[in-house]
Amino acid sequence: MAITAADVKTLREKTGVGPMECKNALTETAGDMAAAEKLLKEKGLAAAAKRTDRATNEGRITIKQKDNKLVLVETTTETDFVARNPEFIALGEALAGIALEKGHEEPNEELHALVKDLATKIRENMALRRIKLVKTGANQYADSYIHGDGALGIVVVVSSDKPEIFAKPEIQSLVHDLALHIAAFNPEAITREQISADFIKEQEGIFRKQMELDEKLAGKPQNVLDGIAGGKLNKLLADICLLDQKFVKDDKTAVSKVLAEAGKAAGASLKIDEFVYLRVGG
Numbered sequence: 001m002a003i004t005a006a007d008v009k010t011l012r013e014k015t016g017v018g019p020m021e022c023k024n025a026l027t028e029t030a031g032d033m034a035a036a037e038k039l040l041k042e043k044g045l046a047a048a049a050k051r052t053d054r055a056t057n058e059g060r061i062t063i064k065q066k067d068n069k070l071v072l073v074e075t076t077t078e079t080d081f082v083a084r085n086p087e088f089i090a091l092g093e094a095l096a097g098i099a100l101e102k103g104h105e106e107p108n109e110e111l112h113a114l115v116k117d118l119a120t121k122i123r124e125n126m127a128l129r130r131i132k133l134v135k136t137g138a139n140q141y142a143d144s145y146i147h148g149d150g151a152l153g154i155v156v157v158v159s160s161d162k163p164e165i166f167a168k169p170e171i172q173s174l175v176h177d178l179a180l181h182i183a184a185f186n187p188e189a190i191t192r193e194q195i196s197a198d199f200i201k202e203q204e205g206i207f208r209k210q211m212e213l214d215e216k217l218a219g220k221p222q223n224v225l226d227g228i229a230g231g232k233l234n235k236l237l238a239d240i241c242l243l244d245q246k247f248v249k250d251d252k253t254a255v256s257k258v259l260a261e262a263g264k265a266a267g268a269s270l271k272i273d274e275f276v277y278l279r280v281g282g
Contacts, residue, residue, distance in 0.1 A: 003027055011036055041120065058083040059129070059280040061153030062092035063144045064100045070142055071100040072132040072153050072278050075115065078124045084149060088126075091118050092150075095128060105133045132276050140273060141166035145179035154179045156275040162268035171270075174262050181248035181255065182275050188240040190272050195237065207232045242272060 003026045011022040014037055021040065029035035059076035060083055073096040075088070082088055095111050098104065104111065107128045119126040134155050136142045141163070145154045156179045158166075165171050189195050207229045211217050217225065238244040243256040250258065255272075263270035 003031060007031065007033070011040070057281050060089065060092050060150035061146060061278050061280060062089075062096040062150065063146060063153050063155065064093070064096040065142070065144065066100055068136045069100055069103070070134045070136075070144060070155050071096050071104075072130075072134075072144075072155060072276055073099060073128070074130040074153075074278060074280060075126065076129050076280060077119075077126045082122060082124050082126075085122065087118060087122065089150075091115065091126075095131075099131050099133065103133065104131055107131060130278065132278060134274065134276060139163040141172070141175055143172070143175040143179050145176065145183055147183050151280050152183055153278045154183045154276065156182060157273045159271050159273050160263070160268045162266075165266040165268045168266060171262065171266060174258070174270075177247075177249055178255070178272065179275075181245070182242065182277055184248050185242075185245050186277055187242035187245060187275075190242045190275070192237050192241050192244070195241065200233065200237075203236055204229060204233055242275070 003023055007026055008019050008022045011026060011033060012019060022036070025036040025039045026033070029039055057076070058078065058080045059074060062073045062075070064071050064073075073092055075092045075095060077083055077088060091114060094114060098111060098114075107130075111128050111131075115126050115128050132155075134142060134157060136157055137159070139161070140157050140159045142155060142157045144156075146152070147154075156175060158175050158178070160166065166175075208225075211225060211228060217228070220228075243254065243259075245255055247253050247255050247258045259270045259272070
C-alpha cells in the first residue's frame with residue numbers, strides 16, 4: 001500500500017512524532033493508521049523508560065482553585081526549554097484540574113499516565129513530583145501566588161471571627177500580599193511555638209560554641225553570655241517565623257502588627273492558619 005503525505009500528516013497530528021518516523025511506522029504496518037499509532041507509542045514508551053534515570057531539575061508549579069479547595073502541583077522535566085513548552089504548561093493545568101476535581105492528595109497512576117504520554121511525545125524525562133491539596137473552612141479565605149515562570153508557588157490561608165470581611169478588597173489585597181511576602185522570605189513556621197525544641201536546642205548550641213571561639217567574649221560573666229546567646233536565638237526566630245518577620249511592603253513593621261492593624265480597621269480579628277511554599281526541586 002502506498003503511503004501518502006496526507007497519511008503521514010494525519011499520524012503526525014495524532015502522535016506529535018516526526019514525519020520520517022511516521023512514514024516508517026505506516027510502512028511497517030501496511031498503512032494501518034491505528035496500528036502505526038500503537039507502534040509509535042510502544043517505541044516511545046520504550047525510549048521513555050530508558051530516560052527515567054535522567055535528572056528532572058526543571059519544571060513548574062501549577063495552582064488551581066475551586067470553591068473551598070486549592071491544589072498545587074509540581075511537574076518536573078529535564079530542561080528549562082521544555083518547562084516553558086505550551087504542552088508542558090498545559091499538562092500541569094490538566095493534572096491540577098483532575099487533582100482538584102477528584103480531591104487527589106498524592107500522585108497516582110491516572111496522573112502519571114498523562115505525564116508519561118507527554119514525555120513519550122516530547123522525548124524528555126518528566127515527573128509528577130508533588131501534589132498539595134488545601135481546603136478552607138467557612139471562616140477562612142485563601143489566596144495564591146505563582147512566581148516568575150512557575151518556579152515557586154504559594155498558598156496562604158487566613159481566618160477571621162467575622163469572615164464577611166473577606167469580601168472587602170483591602171482584606172483580599174492583604175492576603176495576597178501575605179502570599180507575596182511568603183514567596184520573598186520563605187518562613188519556616190507561622191509562630192515561634194511551631195519551631196521544634198530540638199531545632200532551638202541545636203541552634204543555641206551552635207551560638208554558644210561560636211561564642212567560646214570568640215576571643216572578645218573571653219572572661220565575660222555567664223549572665224552576659226546567656227544574654228548574648230538569647231539575643232542571637234531571638235533574632236534567628238524573628239527571621240524564620242512569619243509573624244515576626246518584617247512585612248514585605250513595610251520593612252519597619254512585623255507581619256503580626258500588619259495583621260492586627262488591618263483586623264482592627266475592619267472591626268474583626270485576622271489569623272494566618274496555614275501556608276504552603278512549593279519550589280520546583282525544593
